[in-house]
Amino acid sequence: MTNKERAAYVDLELERRYPNPPIPLDHVDAYTLLVAVLLSAQCTDERVNKVTPELWKLADNPDDMRRVPVDSIRDVIRPCGLSPRKSQAIRDLSEILMAKHGGVVPQSFEELEALPGVGHKTASVVMSQAFGFPSFPVDTHIHRLGQRWGLTSGKNVAQTEADLKRLFPKERWNHLHLQIIYYGREFCTARGCDGTVCPICRALYPDRKRAKVTRKA
Known part of the structure; x- marks a missing residue:
């Protein structure tokens, strides 16, 4: 062949x-998908789906998430591994989304990959699954x-x-x-x-x- x-x-x-x-990561919008994909690095989707409901109780949007102490985020996402780095990235990207994007997840690879903790693969998943862009x-x-x-x-x-x-x-x-x-x-x-x-x-x-x-x- x-x-x-x-x-x-x-x-x-x-x-x-x-x-x-189906999309394997549970989410309700582009922001919750972005955070879930970030958490899935070196972690199973199944485990992420068990953790995110508790995380959304803390905050499920960038405006609220930027106000949550990093330590509180880390305590919730610890089962996903790499929790110090991931918790800081979630807090920082939420702050940037509010400061630069009006609280909206941007619909471009360049802007997504500029966010903390977001590499090309994560950006590709968000572009594909949140926005339907061919990725x-x-x-x-x-x-x-x-x-x-x-x-x-x-x-x-x-x-x-x-x-x-x-x-x-x-x-x-x-x-x-x-x-x-x-x-x-x-x-x-x-x-x-x-x-x-x-x-x-x-x-x-x-x-x-x-x-x-x-x-x-």
């Missing part, structure tokens, strides 16, 4: 399995799957994102990102598949006998 043929197979198979993938957020799991499926040489997540964007239609990016996440969790986990086990890996590489060695992001 060529790269394009593999991509076409992946596209059809994921659409068949997950035609309407292809790539985390380490998607990066790994892209390599297992022969869609990228994957030296880093930036290269993987660029390769996936070239292979798939722009109108599929937002859904496909979520579909890959759900497939990876169900079938192609870090320990559950080494490039030879899951249905897509076997379909794309039926003759692969050895584990696919993937490059770290």
Whole structure:
């Protein structure tokens, strides 16, 4: 198979399995999504969803959140890990949203990535899931799957994102990102598949006998 043929197979198979993938992080608006995505760094979505209801009791908008002591934020989000850095970022970005953006989450990569604690992947998720802008957020799991499926040489997540964007239609990016996440969790986990086990890996590489060695992001 060529790269394009593999991509076409992946596209059809994921659409068949997950035609309407839900957004995994619970949220009610762009701000709560932004904070939830920030909390999800090196943390599972499941754990974030358990923590955020308590956080929203403290504040669920930037105007209120900027008034909450950092220590109080940290105490609530501690289960998500990296709580000192994340709590400070949540407080600081809330202050900036009020000072520079009228309390509204900006709808541009440049402005989002200028916020504390917000990198390109977080900005991509917000642009995609809050605003519907075509984006292809790539985390380490998607990066790994892209390599297992022969869609990228994957030296880093930036290269993987660029390769996936070239292979798939722009109108599929937002859904496909979520579909890959759900497939990876169900079938192609870090320990559950080494490039030879899951249905897509076997379909794309039926003759692969050895584990696919993937490059770290």
